[in-house]
Amino acid sequence: MLKNRVSRALALGVAAVTAAFAAGLAGAGAAYAAPIGTIEINPATGADTSGIAFTTSGACPSNATNVLVKVAGSGFPADGLNVVGNSPISTYPTAGNGGMIIPLSSTMRDYASQAGFTTLQGKYDFTVICRTAFNGTSLGDYTGAVWFTSNTIYQNTDPAVKTDTATALAVTPAGPAQAGTPVTLTATVTPGGAGGTVQFKDGANNLGTAVTVNGGTAALTTSNLGAGTHSLTAVFTPASASYNGSTSSNVSYVVQAVPAATTSTALAVSPAAFAPQFSPVTLTGTVTPAGAAGSVKFTDTAGGATSTLxxxxxxxxSATLTTSSLPVGDHSFTAVFVPADPGAHTGSDSNAIPYMVGAFTGVSASETITTTVTSGALAISVANPQVTLPSPVLNADGDLLTTAGSINPVTLTDTRAGNPGWTVSGQVTDFSDGATHGINGQNLGWAPKLVDKAPAQTVTPGSAVPAARGAATGDTGTAGLKSARTSRTAPGSAPPTSPPTSP
Structure with a gap:
């Protein structure tokens, strides 16, 4: 019993091998002809283990009875590998376009294994050959190709050739729209299979974040378009390198400002109608709606002239003003609302209210007036305390090194009342390099000068002080600026109109 089963299996295997061998022989000598059409490959993208079917763009010539399908490309023989053996055309169903629907009997992974390789890469060309059963001459070919972008994934378009896209933008509601109204921007991207995102823009500015394309469209709704004319666009960025991006045409969209809300202003005066001179009169302006921001200007028309109180x-x-300075006579008061944002609220005027201010009838009142007088100050300052003199040079007699330069200005500010006067003096210590070398301070002199002062201030520069002639370190003399010397003096006088300044 076991022997019979083995024999049957072996017989089936031999039959299959023989059929495949016969199919290979039938196709081996086929001569290619000029293509007469193309192949639609389904699915358009898939895996190395996916089933693939072809739909030819038309029927084979009338004298053809059979078809043979070959694949060629990296790893396969140069003249291709038969992937569909020599088969009668009647074996395959007819498509709506009159062409043939031919499924592959195995997967691309199986065909690669038959050819003895494992890595699928690049372009693989398929040829459907129209022929007769026993004559290998092609009567017409249908061609197509797939590209493996990895060892396991294919697509029916060349990844090196990007597909152009087009993006159209529609905006609803149709403009003009009022500021604050929700406006929807809808982008339609073609071809429909192009995935990616759309960034909606107002001029150079982004509107929100990029929106994912779904079913060929992307939409954004915003209420943030301000009043004015906007230039709206939609920019498509593809998710796949197989597509080129695209930008829609500009859509000019007008947004109108929200009309300013109307206000009204009412005026009340207390006491009503009449008050004696110097009595307090209170004017109260009430603005509707209460949320209107701004101010109320109270005016008074008296004697033919209008003034602002x-x-x-x-x-x-509401806004309230109280005054006790109205002159005797007839008055006419109004309250004028001035909005903080004229685009949000209109201005408005109250009705004029006539008013009489009578003669002063006598009152008893007192006020306490207080002021604080500050004592002022005398301040002296130097903007830059660092002074660098040029390197000393030998004098004409060859017995002394000398140098000269300007010290930085000294500013004195006097804000004291009464202008009591002041004196500025200067003094220097011995110079030192921080180690064992030094120069006696007597060897520095100066010639004070006035840079600037207040017009009412009298400032007198001090006398020039000559430097000692090479006083040695340790000399206890008082020459030069080793002792305090007057720089300038401002004697007491009438108070200056502004603080004096001197170096």
Whole structure:
């Protein structure tokens, strides 16, 4: 019993091998003809283990009875490998375009294994050969190709050739729209299979973040378009390197400002109608709506002239002004609302209220007036305390090294009342290099000068002080600036109109 089963299996195997061998022989001598059409490959993208079917763009010539399908490319023989053996055309169903639907009997991974390699890469060309059963001459070919972008993934388009895309932008509602109205921007990207994102833009500015394309469209709704004319675009960025990006045409969209809300202003005066001179009169302006921000200007028309009594900020819908300085006579008061944002609220005027201020009838009142007088100050300052003199040079007699230069200006500011006067003096210590070398301070002299002063201030520079002639270190003399010397003096006088300044 076991022997019979083995014999049957062996017989089937031999039959299969014989059929494949016959198919290979039938196709080995086929001569290629000029293509008469193309192959649509389905699915368009897939894996090395996917089933693949071809749909030819038309039927084989009428004298053809059979078809043979070959694949060629990296790893396969130069003249290709038969992937569909010599088969009658009647074996395959007819497509709507009149062409043939031919499924491959195995996967690309199986065909690679038959050819003795494992790595699928680059372009693989398929040829459907129209022929007769026993004559290898091609009567017409249909061609197509797939590209393996990795060892396991293919696509039916050349990854080196990018597909152009087009992006169209529609905006709803149709403009013009009022500021604050939700506006929807919809981008349509073609071809429909192009995945990626769309960045909507207003001029050079992004509107929100990029939106993922879904089913060929992407949409964004915003209420943040300000009043004015906007230039709206949609920029498509593909997710796949197989597509080129695209930008829609500009859509000019007008957004109108929200009309300013109307306000009204009412004026009340207390006491009503009449008050004697010097009595307090209170004017209260009430603005509707209460949330309108701005101020109320109170005006008074008297004797044919209009003046402003004061301007008061609106708080909680009202503003109040009290005055006791109205002259005797007839008056006409108004309250004028001035909005902080004219685009948000209109201005408005109250009705004029006539008012009489009578003669002073006598009152008893007192006020306490207080002021604080500061004592002022006398301040002296130097903007830069570092002074560097040029390197000393030998004098004409050859017995002394000398140098000269300007010290930095000294500024004195006097804000004291009464202008009591002041004197500035200067003094220097011995020079030292921080180690064992030094120069006696007597060897530095100066010639004070005035740089600037207040017009009302009298400032007299001090006398020039000559330097000692090479006083030795340790000399206890008082020459030069080793002793304090007057730089300038300002004697007491009428108070200056501004602080004096001197070096």
């Amino acid at each position: 004061g301007t008061v900020a609106v708080a909680n819908g």
